[in-house]
Amino acid sequence: MGKKVTELETRRLELQDRLDAEKGTLERNRMGQFATPTKLAVEMLGYARTILGPDATVRFLDPALGTGSFYSALCANFPATNIHSAAGFEIDRHYGVPAAELWSETGLEVRLEDFTRSAEPEGSEKSNLLICNPPYVRHHHIDSGDKRRLQLRVREVCGAEISGLAGLYCYFLGLSHNWMTGGGLAGWLIPSEFMDVNYGKSVKRYLLDEVTLLHIHRFDPMDAQFRDALVSSAVVWIKNEPPPDEHRVRFTYGGTLDAPKMEKSVSSETLRRESKWARYPAKDEAEVIKGPILSDFFKIKRGLATGNNGFFILTAREIEQKRLPLEAFKPILPSPRYLLGDEIRGDRDGNPLLDTRLFLLDPPWTEAEIEKDHPKLWAYLEQGKKTGIAARYICRHRAPWYRQERRPPAPFVCTYLGRGDKKSGRPFRFILNDSRATAANVYLMLYPQEPIARIMQDRPELKRRVWEYLNEICPRAMLGESRVYGGGLHKLEPKELGNVPAAAIAELLPEADRPRGANQIELF
Ligand SMILES: C[S@@+](CC[C@H](N)C(=O)[O-])C[C@H]1O[C@@H](n2cnc3c(N)ncnc32)[C@H](O)[C@@H]1O
Structure with a gap:
């Protein structure tokens, strides 16, 4: 890390602690305001650079900025010359205003706005690297009018039908679709429960059908390196382009993104049938009990x-x-x-x-009955014999030849x-x-x-x-x-x-x- 970047990160962490303390846990809970630990943010941005390649230039976006842990990690991983632009949204001025001040001399544009209400950018304004730890606001804290608005908007943007039981992070995921360039990369730090619960279905469908799901990593509760809050989190990596045929998704667990403790590649087809994704990578595909099928x-x-x-x-x-x-x-x-x-x-x-x-x-009758009782039909069938229909493969193998299966x-x-x-x-x-x-x-x-x-x-x-x-x-x-x-x-x-x-x-x-x-x- 450059000296300036390290210095800014130290100041950011102090700021984060102060702002969190002023706010109180209850309020932060309601707003889903939990910061990403520096180590993980740096790991995520490092991983993004591995995927994008060392020379990639980025247009960066964080739709839920907080004090800017991901932007800080971006600066730590990418040379300044490769950061073409960077922007972050923050709805809460308590975090947003000091963050804007902290980053004022860098290229970060801090937008003190509600991301879910902001108009999506056009063409070259879109981002090719989106990293986000969206607010984890549970569905019962989202008011019903807002829920409806978000559902309609997400459906419009990417076709996903988000369940009324889904948390705010699911809407962030869907709404971000149009903020990304085609082929752009996104890394999401989100609760892993979407992998198994009912409301996660539409999220999984989105991940399998609308984008290319690259990798899902989950944390090992035995790893003391991350705070408790991360135990039930997953990092989800997607590329904003349709999945290739016979696509496979990397599932990892424990350790780090680069060096996980466990790893398995699972085909999209298997994921489509499997309702509980959290079983990967620990379980073999063969061990997975197939979900119900039409037959x-x-x-x-x-x-x-x-x-x-x-x-x-x-x-x-x-x-x-x-x-x-x-x-x-x-x-x-x-x-x-x-x-x-x-x-x-x-x-x-x-x-x-x-x-x-x-x-x-x-006809339910024998030929003799037809001849006796239904002369017109008899004549019609005789015509079928004359024209060779009765001798055709299918008819020939039926008894009588005119009786349907x-x-x-x-x-x-x-x-x-x-x-x-x-x-x-x-x-x-x-x-x-x-x-x-x-x-x-x-x-x-x-x-x-x-x-x-x-x-x-x-x-x-x-x-x-x-x-x-x-x-x-x-x-x-x-x-x-x-x-x-x-x-x-x-x-x-x-x-x-x-x-x-x-x-x-x-x-x-x-x-x-x-x-x-x-x-x-x-x-x-
Ligand atoms: C989980 S925190 C993550 C903050 C930071 N990116 C990090 O990883 O440390 C989510 C942030 O999103 C903000 N937020 C919540 N709803 C928002 C919205 N509708 N638009 C923009 N920001 C929002 C919260 O105030 C909070 O600071």
Whole structure:
């Protein structure tokens, strides 16, 4: 450290002690005002320099400055010529004003403002190095109007739906997204509880989907070097760019960021399934009990391969024109491109209320019965034989050749060919089927199994909830299971859909009915 930097750090520590003492623990608790120990701040900035490279120039930002422990550590680690700009926000003048005075002769711009209300910068004003120990204000200390404002803003900024039970630090994380350059680095010193608790889900989703999560380090309570407050903290490193395929995240524990006591690299795919991240790096991936997946709740089948859609699927008008018996037909869903909404209602007979109404020929009778009782249908089937349809592979392997496989209507069907770049962000759609219609093989059909089948029967309103949950499945989780074809087309097989994580659905069930892994015992 240069002499001036060391001197300023000594003065900063004195200032911190004085300001903390004047404030009192209760008040500091309410505002989440706990300073980062110098050693850790220096370690974090040193680590940032290792990631960025020794020649990197930085535009630095600390959204929750306090007296400026991270700025001080920045100066200790980066040559002054490489610090292009530096700024810090501090809402509390008690800390902010003396901090501004302390750093007045350096390049640090101290903004005495509420970070969560500040307008984000444009282009070249954004930061490529953001280091933050955000205020740890628990959710019950955030007033409801503020919570709503923060939730809306975060959703707008990075798409994350922060839970009402989340602490202020989760909003800081989300709001910072737009303050960073593409590819910029951020190091967050935050409570590690987000790794395991329910409210942390949206944070984890953000970390896995919107940015590249590089590294999570946690402290060992046996290490006396940091104050008690850090025992339950984690340092989270992210790069502001989408994650590469087959990305792996470094989990470390104890020791220092550079020389941890324990270390493990865990794939994003595993993290997506695993609800308790705090088990890493101590546990092996193989030891992790998988969370619930869709096949724990549904039998998934591909829709029907009719043998020849033109022959077996007819409109009501065609059936009438050919004077075929209606009892020989079952309603069937049209192809997804004719479905405008994601919900199909049925009329009194269970036929789908759609503009395109289609019916599948599946007569329950033998050939002899048809010949005797339904001459028009007999003639139609004879035509199928003449044109070679009956001899085709699928028909040839059925007995009789015109009998369809058993596919009762399913309450949920999924379109399984999709493009990941769709505007809606959802490459695959789940459709709620309230009709009696079956589906052809352009769909995957989801049949609820026990216990969800029973519970849905007892509580019909649950059907809609389950459907909503299905549509909330993170697109990446589905794309992760799918295969990619030319032009970015993704295809999902029944087994692959079955492997998609479905922890949210488990939550709809009483605990006793949840499948394996849904009530994990925390072993770590
Ligand atoms: C946990 S302290 C960290 C301070 C310093 N960066 C450090 O690491 O020592 C968080 C700081 O954020 C400030 N703060 C709280 N809410 C804020 C807000 N909305 N905007 C800006 N600063 C805020 C608090 O006053 C406190 O000084």
